Amino acid sequence: MQIPVEGFMYPNEVELQWSVLIVLYPFITGLVAGAFILASLERVFRVQAVKPTYRLALLTALAFLLVAPLPLQLHLGHPERSLEMYLTPHRSSAMAMFGFVYLWYLMAVLLLEIWLDYRRDIVLKSETSTGLARLCYRVLTLGSSNISERSLRIDERLGYFITLIGIPSAFLLHGYVGFIFGSVKANPWWSSPLMPIVFIFSAMVSGIAAVMLLYMVSTRLRGRQIDIRCLDKIAQYLMYTFVIDFSLEMLDLLQRIYEADESFRSLDFMVHTRLWKSQVIVQILLGTVTPIALLGLTQILKLTETARKRIYALAGCLTVIGIFAMRWNVVIGGQLFSKSFLGYTTYKMGFATREGLLIAIVLMILPFGILWVLVKLLPPWPDAVSLSASGATPAHGTS
Amino acid sequence: MFKDIEHLIRLAAVIVIAVAAFVVLRAAVIPASFGQYGHYRGAAIAETAARPIAFAGHDVCEGCHTEEAEQKKLGKHVVVACEACHGALARHADDPSALTPAKLDTAVLCARCHEANSAKPKSFPQVVTADHSGGIACDTCHQPHKPKIEDEKPGGKK
Amino acid sequence: MDITRRHLLVLLPAAAVAWKFVLAGTPEASPNYKLSEHWWSMLIDIPKCIGCGSCVRACAEENDVPDGYFRTWIERYHVADWKIERPEVESPNGGKQGFPPNEISDGKNFFVPKLCNHCADSPCTQVCPVGATFVTPDGVVLVDKNYCLGCRYCVQACPYGCRFINPKTNTAEKCSLCYHRITKGLTTACCEVCPTGARQLADLKNPKDPIHEFLRTHTVQILKPHMATGAKVFYNGMDGSVR
Numbered sequence: 001m002q003i004p005v006e007g008f009m010y011p012n013e014v015e016l017q018w019s020v021l022i023v024l025y026p027f028i029t030g031l032v033a034g035a036f037i038l039a040s041l042e043r044v045f046r047v048q049a050v051k052p053t054y055r056l057a058l059l060t061a062l063a064f065l066l067v068a069p070l071p072l073q074l075h076l077g078h079p080e081r082s083l084e085m086y087l088t089p090h091r092s093s094a095m096a097m098f099g100f101v102y103l104w105y106l107m108a109v110l111l112l113e114i115w116l117d118y119r120r121d122i123v124l125k126s127e128t129s130t131g132l133a134r135l136c137y138r139v140l141t142l143g144s145s146n147i148s149e150r151s152l153r154i155d156e157r158l159g160y161f162i163t164l165i166g167i168p169s170a171f172l173l174h175g176y177v178g179f180i181f182g183s184v185k186a187n188p189w190w191s192s193p194l195m196p197i198v199f200i201f202s203a204m205v206s207g208i209a210a211v212m213l214l215y216m217v218s219t220r221l222r223g224r225q226i227d228i229r230c231l232d233k234i235a236q237y238l239m240y241t242f243v244i245d246f247s248l249e250m251l252d253l254l255q256r257i258y259e260a261d262e263s264f265r266s267l268d269f270m271v272h273t274r275l276w277k278s279q280v281i282v283q284i285l286l287g288t289v290t291p292i293a294l295l296g297l298t299q300i301l302k303l304t305e306t307a308r309k310r311i312y313a314l315a316g317c318l319t320v321i322g323i324f325a326m327r328w329n330v331v332i333g334g335q336l337f338s339k340s341f342l343g344y345t346t347y348k349m350g351f352a353t354r355e356g357l358l359i360a361i362v363l364m365i366l367p368f369g370i371l372w373v374l375v376k377l378l379p380p381w382p383d384a385v386s387l388s389a390s391g392a393t394p395a396h397g398t399s
Numbered sequence: 400m401f402k403d404i405e406h407l408i409r410l411a412a413v414i415v416i417a418v419a420a421f422v423v424l425r426a427a428v429i430p431a432s433f434g435q436y437g438h439y440r441g442a443a444i445a446e447t448a449a450r451p452i453a454f455a456g457h458d459v460c461e462g463c464h465t466e467e468a469e470q471k472k473l474g475k476h477v478v479v480a481c482e483a484c485h486g487a488l489a490r491h492a493d494d495p496s497a498l499t500p501a502k503l504d505t506a507v508l509c510a511r512c513h514e515a516n517s518a519k520p521k522s523f524p525q526v527v528t529a530d531h532s533g534g535i536a537c538d539t540c541h542q543p544h545k546p547k548i549e550d551e552k553p554g555g556k557k
Numbered sequence: 558m559d560i561t562r563r564h565l566l567v568l569l570p571a572a573a574v575a576w577k578f579v580l581a582g583t584p585e586a587s588p589n590y591k592l593s594e595h596w597w598s599m600l601i602d603i604p605k606c607i608g609c610g611s612c613v614r615a616c617a618e619e620n621d622v623p624d625g626y627f628r629t630w631i632e633r634y635h636v637a638d639w640k641i642e643r644p645e646v647e648s649p650n651g652g653k654q655g656f657p658p659n660e661i662s663d664g665k666n667f668f669v670p671k672l673c674n675h676c677a678d679s680p681c682t683q684v685c686p687v688g689a690t691f692v693t694p695d696g697v698v699l700v701d702k703n704y705c706l707g708c709r710y711c712v713q714a715c716p717y718g719c720r721f722i723n724p725k726t727n728t729a730e731k732c733s734l735c736y737h738r739i740t741k742g743l744t745t746a747c748c749e750v751c752p753t754g755a756r757q758l759a760d761l762k763n764p765k766d767p768i769h770e771f772l773r774t775h776t777v778q779i780l781k782p783h784m785a786t787g788a789k790v791f792y793n794g795m796d797g798s799v800r
Binding site: 076078081082088089092093183184186335340342 | 632784
Binding site: 516 | 592604605606607608609610611615618619620633634635655656658659660661662666667668688689690691692693694699701703704733736737738740741743744746749750751752753754
């Protein structure tokens with residue numbers, strides 16, 4: 001297996017260490033953080049318009065969060081030793097601390113918030129369902145079927161408090177992924193104090209876009225009417241966060257170009273050659289400038305509902321592709337150049353190998369499978385009958 | 400009222416049990432020597448040190464091969480360790496009958512160091528072997544343990 | 558066999574102790590070795606390196622390094638006239654088979670042997686999530702291959718490209734400064750076979766080690782000092798173009 005090298009690489013650098021699976025990992029955690037932040041808009045900032053997506057966003061976050069550690073596991077040389085990360089975490093290691101941030105976010109924030117929000121539904125279902133489903137719901141009630149007015153009010157208040165903690169936690173989760181890369185001083189492509197912030201905003205962008213698309217698709221699949229007011233609002237938020245995200249990335253770029261430090265010549269050449277398609281064409285032009293322009297168009301022009309929906313769908317897809325390209329360019333791009341700044345290597349993605357394309361595709365489909373199960377188990381949309389339910393109490397879901 | 404927060408107390412109990420289970424499990428499975436010197440398995444130091452050696456070291460060689468050692472002392476190759484040319488021979492030093500060192504081809508061996516290359520220090524003796532010897536074995540003229548040819552003026556071509 | 562043993566008794570005391578332990582297969586360092594009494598480093602004398610590749614071959618043999626990966630390697634530099642920021646560098650197969658002759662006449666040409674710098678503030682041990690790589694009390698950066706996850710974060714964190722993943726063990730690997738040799742009173746395999754003395758193992762805690770005199774009287778550098786890694790491989794006569 002000969003890997004094409006241009007110029008000089010330190011001999012051990014020729015082989016890439018982090019594959020497409022490590023591209024998926026920040027992409028997936030980004031979707032989690034973004035989806036949660038969208039969900040918390042309704043809860044904490046009382047943005048009533050996005051309410052129809054609240055529960056869907058939570059379940060989406062959970063589905064993706066459950067898959068997030070899988071690409072890491074598959075990529076490890078010794079997956080059976082991964083628990084060492086929790087047994088003997090090295091305090092100075094960003095990666096070790098991430099294990100705890102992940103666990104905190106999964107257990108203390110997401111699962112708890114979903115449980116509190118769905119408790120009423122779970123109790124009701126544990127009484128009406130049968131068989132295995134009944135057992136599932138029974139376990140989830142933890143043996144307490146009290147859904148009195150007062151207990152639900154307590155849940156609601158606690159849930160609010162958890163969301164309040166959840167927002168910084170979601171920032172922490174993805175900011176920390178950024179830190180894992182941004183703190184590697186040996187790698188000038190990664191090493192930047194802006195990295196965590198860029199990661200947070202790109203996470204919000206991808207999460208909001210993904211929930212928007214999921215909302216559109218799932219509503220259509222159920223044969224219901226899309227709440228256009230909700231969609232408009234989400235699209236608006238998407239545009240705002242995207243503009244911030246893009247500005248930050250351009251700031252980083254400008255700084256690099258102007259400073260032109262020892263690594264600049266090498267990185268600049270890389271962007272103009274090996275990363276030209278994935279960085280300039282896909283990430284910046286197709287995946288950032290185009291969706292921002294499209295979303296801007298819907299703000300300026302008076303368009304029909306159908307036209308808006310189509311533009312949102314297109315912009316959403318381009319956004320998700322663009323953010324994926326951004327993760328790719330960070331992870332793969334950061335390994336294509338030599339730390340001697342004298343040469344470049346090539347990334348050859350396998351297909352049916354352990355870290356190949358096939359596994360990557362499976363891992364990208366898996367969260368949707370999990371989401372489907374979660375939606376069946378804990379329906380996120382209110383029944384037509386209970387649509388009139390007031391905003392303060394959790395929506396009914398006894399469909 | 401207790402009844403309305405009963406589910407939360409149950410939840411807290413689940414969390415406490417999970418954390419306790421983790422703490423117990425952690426204490427049980429961490430390697431004994433972990434933390435002996437720092438945040439790592441102390442036993443790993445001794446394990447690394449226990450690896451068998453491949454190169455015996457010239458002190459050991461010279462313990463038996465006194466004649467060659469004396470020869471070398473007379474020439475410039477005194478600084479070159481035995482195994483630099485003869486290869487790793489700890490097994491031979493351990494039991495001379497277990498491994499007989501291979502006979503070396505000086506035409507190849509000497510060129511490794513003495514083939515001319517502009518990146519080599521100027522003071523280092525180097526030749527273009529094709530011109531210097533035309534591919535014949537170096538030990539036809541030079542004695543590797545004491546390479547200087549005594550009878551003639553030193554190093555016809557440098 | 559008996560003769561060999563008898564001869565061993567007259568060897569240098571340190572080597573003799575080492576030898577007995579090697580033969581006995583005792584899975585411990587020699588008993589008169591104290592971790593706290595050493596602080597290992599290496600001296601590379603660039604004007605002495607002839608690029609023969611002996612060190613690379615010896616290292617591979619001593620440490621069972623798989624083909625295509627390197628615990629140590631040699632680079633050949635060519636710096637044209639004043640182009641100090643843009644050297645031309647090559648390292649065919651890590652310099653394992655030496656270097657083909659080159660006929661470049663302009664500028665300067667020289668060899669630079671590379672290995673793990675055994676940094677005192679090493680970025681690789683800092684990022685290891687589980688403590689599978691560490692600086693020993695005697696100043697050597699080691700990998701615990703029975704504990705390493707193979708997450709490869711350390712490979713990314715090393716500014717010098719000294720680490721790789723061993724495809725046989727699936728764990729991180731790097732120069733161990735021949736820890737199994739130096740704890741037995743021997744020198745490293747690369748230093749042992751270096752025909753010109755371009756590589757010298759040095760113990761910074763030993764006041765009698767010639768390294769101290771050398772460092773006082775020579776112009777010595779470390780690689781990438783701006784990385785502030787506390788590198789302990791010292792280069793004598795190194796050109797500013799080396800990175």
